[in-house]
Amino acid sequence: MRKYILKRILLAVVTIYVIMTLTFFIMHSIPGTPFKMGNDSLSEDTIAVLMERYGLDQPLYRQYFKYIGNIFRGDFGVSTSNGYRSVSDIIKTSFPVSADLGIRALIFGTVAGILLGITSALHGGKPVDHMSTVIAIIGISVPSFVLGTVLQTILGLGLSRWVKLIFNTEYQLFPIARWESFRYTLIPSFVLGMGTVAGLARLMRTSMLDVIDQDYVKTAKSKGISNRAIVWKHEVRNAMMPVVTVLGRMIGGVVTGSYIIESQFAIPGLGKYLVNSISSRDYTMTMGLTVFYSIFIVGSMLLVDILYCVVDPRVRLTK
Amino acid sequence: MLEIKGLKVSFRTYSGEVQAVRGVDLELEEGGILAIVGESGCGKSVTAQSILKLHDPGIASYKDGEILLDGKDLLKFSEKEIQKIRGKEISMIFQDPMTSLNPTMTVGNQIIEVLREHERDGKGRKISKKAARERAVELLKMVRIPNAERRINEYPHEFSGGQRQRVMIAIAMACAPRILIADEPTTALDVTVQAQILELMKEMQRERGTSIIIISHDMGAVASIAKNVAVMYGGLVVESGTAEDIFYRHEHPYTKGLLDSVPKAGQRKDKELDSIEGTPPDLVKPPVGCPFADRCKYAMQICRDHLPEETVLSEDHKCRCWLLDSECPHKRLSLRKYDDSDGEE
Amino acid sequence: MAITAAVNDKKTFVKDFTRVTRDIEASQKIHRESMTYLQGVVRTLKRNKVAMISLGFIVFLLLVAIFGPMIFPDYEKQDLLHTLQKPGAGHILGTDELGRDVLTRLIRGTRVSLFIGFSAETINLFIGIIYGGIAGFIGGKVDNIMMRIVEVLMSIPQTLVMILMLTILKRGVVTLIFSLTITGWIGLARLVRGQVLALRENEYVVAAKVLGASKKDILFGHLIPNAVGPIIVNYTMSIPGAIGAEAGLSYLGLGISVPEASWGNMLQFGASQFPASLWLFFAPAVLFALAMLAFNLFGDGLRDALDPKMRK
Numbered sequence: 001m002r003k004y005i006l007k008r009i010l011l012a013v014v015t016i017y018v019i020m021t022l023t024f025f026i027m028h029s030i031p032g033t034p035f036k037m038g039n040d041s042l043s044e045d046t047i048a049v050l051m052e053r054y055g056l057d058q059p060l061y062r063q064y065f066k067y068i069g070n071i072f073r074g075d076f077g078v079s080t081s082n083g084y085r086s087v088s089d090i091i092k093t094s095f096p097v098s099a100d101l102g103i104r105a106l107i108f109g110t111v112a113g114i115l116l117g118i119t120s121a122l123h124g125g126k127p128v129d130h131m132s133t134v135i136a137i138i139g140i141s142v143p144s145f146v147l148g149t150v151l152q153t154i155l156g157l158g159l160s161r162w163v164k165l166i167f168n169t170e171y172q173l174f175p176i177a178r179w180e181s182f183r184y185t186l187i188p189s190f191v192l193g194m195g196t197v198a199g200l201a202r203l204m205r206t207s208m209l210d211v212i213d214q215d216y217v218k219t220a221k222s223k224g225i226s227n228r229a230i231v232w233k234h235e236v237r238n239a240m241m242p243v244v245t246v247l248g249r250m251i252g253g254v255v256t257g258s259y260i261i262e263s264q265f266a267i268p269g270l271g272k273y274l275v276n277s278i279s280s281r282d283y284t285m286t287m288g289l290t291v292f293y294s295i296f297i298v299g300s301m302l303l304v305d306i307l308y309c310v311v312d313p314r315v316r317l318t319k
Numbered sequence: 320m321l322e323i324k325g326l327k328v329s330f331r332t333y334s335g336e337v338q339a340v341r342g343v344d345l346e347l348e349e350g351g352i353l354a355i356v357g358e359s360g361c362g363k364s365v366t367a368q369s370i371l372k373l374h375d376p377g378i379a380s381y382k383d384g385e386i387l388l389d390g391k392d393l394l395k396f397s398e399k400e401i402q403k404i405r406g407k408e409i410s411m412i413f414q415d416p417m418t419s420l421n422p423t424m425t426v427g428n429q430i431i432e433v434l435r436e437h438e439r440d441g442k443g444r445k446i447s448k449k450a451a452r453e454r455a456v457e458l459l460k461m462v463r464i465p466n467a468e469r470r471i472n473e474y475p476h477e478f479s480g481g482q483r484q485r486v487m488i489a490i491a492m493a494c495a496p497r498i499l500i501a502d503e504p505t506t507a508l509d510v511t512v513q514a515q516i517l518e519l520m521k522e523m524q525r526e527r528g529t530s531i532i533i534i535s536h537d538m539g540a541v542a543s544i545a546k547n548v549a550v551m552y553g554g555l556v557v558e559s560g561t562a563e564d565i566f567y568r569h570e571h572p573y574t575k576g577l578l579d580s581v582p583k584a585g586q587r588k589d590k591e592l593d594s595i596e597g598t599p600p601d602l603v604k605p606p607v608g609c610p611f612a613d614r615c616k617y618a619m620q621i622c623r624d625h626l627p628e629e630t631v632l633s634e635d636h637k638c639r640c641w642l643l644d645s646e647c648p649h650k651r652l653s654l655r656k657y658d659d660s661d662g663e664e
Numbered sequence: 665m666a667i668t669a670a671v672n673d674k675k676t677f678v679k680d681f682t683r684v685t686r687d688i689e690a691s692q693k694i695h696r697e698s699m700t701y702l703q704g705v706v707r708t709l710k711r712n713k714v715a716m717i718s719l720g721f722i723v724f725l726l727l728v729a730i731f732g733p734m735i736f737p738d739y740e741k742q743d744l745l746h747t748l749q750k751p752g753a754g755h756i757l758g759t760d761e762l763g764r765d766v767l768t769r770l771i772r773g774t775r776v777s778l779f780i781g782f783s784a785e786t787i788n789l790f791i792g793i794i795y796g797g798i799a800g801f802i803g804g805k806v807d808n809i810m811m812r813i814v815e816v817l818m819s820i821p822q823t824l825v826m827i828l829m830l831t832i833l834k835r836g837v838v839t840l841i842f843s844l845t846i847t848g849w850i851g852l853a854r855l856v857r858g859q860v861l862a863l864r865e866n867e868y869v870v871a872a873k874v875l876g877a878s879k880k881d882i883l884f885g886h887l888i889p890n891a892v893g894p895i896i897v898n899y900t901m902s903i904p905g906a907i908g909a910e911a912g913l914s915y916l917g918l919g920i921s922v923p924e925a926s927w928g929n930m931l932q933f934g935a936s937q938f939p940a941s942l943w944l945f946f947a948p949a950v951l952f953a954l955a956m957l958a959f960n961l962f963g964d965g966l967r968d969a970l971d972p973k974m975r976k
Binding site for chain 2: 677679680681682683684685686687
């Protein structure tokens with residue numbers, strides 16, 4: 001197992017390196033300088049000074065090594081669209097908010113998705129099954145900004161209008177913007193988690209249906225174990241294994257998918273900065289965030305891989 | 320002790336209702352070893368699994384008959400009641416030890432699970448985990464797993480096929496059941512291992528008085544162990560009796576066919592084994608007559624048109640064949656010597 | 665020894681003990697409809713109402729995408745005198761902020777979005793089959809290296825790749841399709857490789873080898889056709905993914921930009937006008953959701969039909 005984990009770590013490092021390099025060269029293949037975009041007021045001289053200051057006048061290979069070295073020191077450069085604040089500083093202040101949103105969404109998504117999948121598999125072909133299939137497919141089909149819009153309008157604005165009408169106060173049970181108390185987190189986490197719910201519900205359903213037909217479930221039944229114990233100790237436990245393997249990708253999906261929710265709900269997370277950096281053509285920021293996101297996602301996939309080794313005895317011993 | 324009377328089991332499938340078991344009578348006596356023999360699809364496994372009501376109630380339905388354990392009909396038991404029978408009074412082992420153990424649970428926990436489900440201490444509480452663990456080690460020793468104390472913490476894939484089947488036997492024997500049902504227990508194993516597993520089962524019967532039902536498609540495998548044999552075909556028991564009845568005084572052409580397809584000691588190697596040509600009937604639309612008629616060397620018109628009743632040949636020996644009818648002009652099988660070429664006299 | 669059968673009053677038939685010959689053929693006759701694998705798949709699929717309705721809807725969408733814009737060509741025509749009109753006579757689905765007819769744009773959007781979905785996934789399909797086929801068939805070191813590359817690419821989040829590509833390249837349908845194919849083929853490549861590996865050692869392939877068939881013949885004559893089922897399912901299920909990705913990118917302003925119409929940019933604009941101009945939101949949202957539903961449900965049905973275990 002140790003060899004396997006070492007191999008995974010090595011692969012993760014290579015992946016991050018490849019992404020860094022690709023991002024660097026892609027970004028540098030864009031004609032022009034980061035200071036010209038939409039900022040025509042800067043004079044040639046100012047640009048030259050800025051170029052020198054950020055080392056952009058040096059040969060490409062020098063810049064490349066400097067860039068790699070900087071990243072290792074946690075320096076992603078400065079963001080031109082945010083008053084030349086350093087990218088890592090922005091990450092430091094806003095990533096925790098994104099992570100908070102992501103974790104809430106993931107917890108909701110995995111728990112609801114797995115439960116939905118189990119329920120659906122245990123009632124195969126019955127109305128409950130069809131209902132959860134529909135929920136799952138809606139979760140996949142409806143883009144999060146559409147779902148977000150609908151919920152903002154109905155649960156946020158609509159509900160508070162009723163509250164005002166009946167109780168004559170301005171209380172909002174589900175605020176539609178910002179990130180302050182628990183109430184603020186409900187709709188965004190729900191919307192962001194919906195994709196996970198959908199994906200996991202279907203995966204868990206297939207996996208459960210597969211497990212239910214296995215011989216060892218029949219063995220458990222023949223031992224006189226109660227139905228509930230069979231479901232939880234034998235079926236769910238085994239059906240979870242394929243789910244664990246996709247968790248890494250799920251984390252990646254939730255984290256990179258949060259940019260839409262964050263800008264929609266005015267949540268001061270990293271995703272909002274990503275959206276802004278793209279629209280304001282702040283390349284250092286886009287590049288820095290891409291690399292940061294990649295490191296984060298590759299890292300979480302690595303963690304999940306290792307976790308999988310630990311939970312599945314078959315993998316634990318053979319690899 | 321266990322008696323099956325007129326059992327009928329059907330399964331709903333896409334292509335229609337499969338009448339897998341069409342009226343089976345069987346009896347297992349205290350301390351007996353009953354073998355149910357037949358080709359795949361003859362209904363032997365369905366019969367065995369019906370005893371513990373293991374079939375998915377969404378697909379299978381028990382159409383008729385009773386399964387009496389000490390006179391109580393198991394088919395009428397509620398799910399809760401039958402759970403108290405499963406693993407405790409009657410336990411079961413399955414064909415493929417590779418797949419019948421839970422891969423993500425240690426072998427020890429799979430034994431402990433059944434012990435803690437059924438066994439009670441002096442005060443009527445579940446036995447402690449520690450006590451169950453000790454019992455589990457003893458059980459592994461009983462089925463001759465070396466280093467039982469260490470191996471109890473291992474997972475099924477760390478065991479060989481034969482060892483896994485031993486573990487299955489340990490699980491099945493954990494609560495000292497009165498009946499052990501073994502559904503093709505040796506089919507998936509190497510020949511050398513097969514004998515060991517059968518020997519282990521015989522030992523359980525001898526030393527613990529456990530009655531055994533063994534299901535097999537292989538006459539050779541059951542010859543060494545069975546006291547009684549029931550031959551099934553097309554969802555029916557076509558012939559049943561003591562092992563001697565079946566091996567030496569069989570009357571049914573199908574029984575003869577099964578026996579002829581087993582290699583015998585001293586048989587010349589160049590002599591081809593006899594196999595039964597054709598395939599078993601499709602039980603979605605079971606034939607009106609004898610299910611074996613189409614493949615039978617001795618078939619008569621009546622065999623195609625009418626299902627033969629059971630003929631009682633002795634207290635134990637019963638057979639469903641028109642050749643045994645009192646009006647039948649043809650010789651019955653046991654009176655034909657050296658006749659294995661064709662049906663003509 | 666008692667010999668006679670139990671006397672049964674019901675037995676009033678004549679006992680005909682005439683010898684008959686064995687009828688092995690009859691015993692082998694299966695009473696169920698016998699059918700090939702493909703027939704079974706088609707039959708199961710046809711019985712699945714949900715899948716058939718979904719298929720019908722997909723065909724309808726394709727027809728709309730192909731012929732619709734011929735009948736309603738003026739998706740760019742502005743009518744500044746009739747902006748933001750509610751659905752009614754003249755404009756069945758209303759007009760947008762520049763007075764463009766929503767129905768006409770929706771039809772145009774169907775063509776654009778389906779074109780993106782189908783072409784991106786078809787390209788992915790080809791790359792996947794070639795890459796996975798080669799890796800699985802050659803095996804050994806080549807396979808090892810090719811799969812390591814895939815593993816690295818797999819760790820790169822697709823959203824980021826697409827954002828990067830659309831940031832630096834000229835935005836439009838071609839760039840969008842291109843960015844969807846950069847890492848989009850990986851899933852299919854892995855699937856194809858798995859299928860090929862599993863089938864490679866099959867007896868009939870060995871037989872074909874012994875008979876002297878060339879490697880190319882084996883690959884395209886034997887292996888690919890057999891691995892085709894799961895690949896079709898994967899293809900069907902990934903089309904809504906590609907269409908959805910365009911919608912997500914539209915939200916960032918990276919999707920198809922106006923005046924061209926796509927489901928994504930119509931949804932995005934509709935959401936921004938929600939709930940003031942409901943029709944601008946609901947028309948694309950309902951069509952989009954139905955399309956996604958249809959592709960997913962048809963894919964589900966197809967997968968069930970291809971799985972003999974599900975057929976019973």
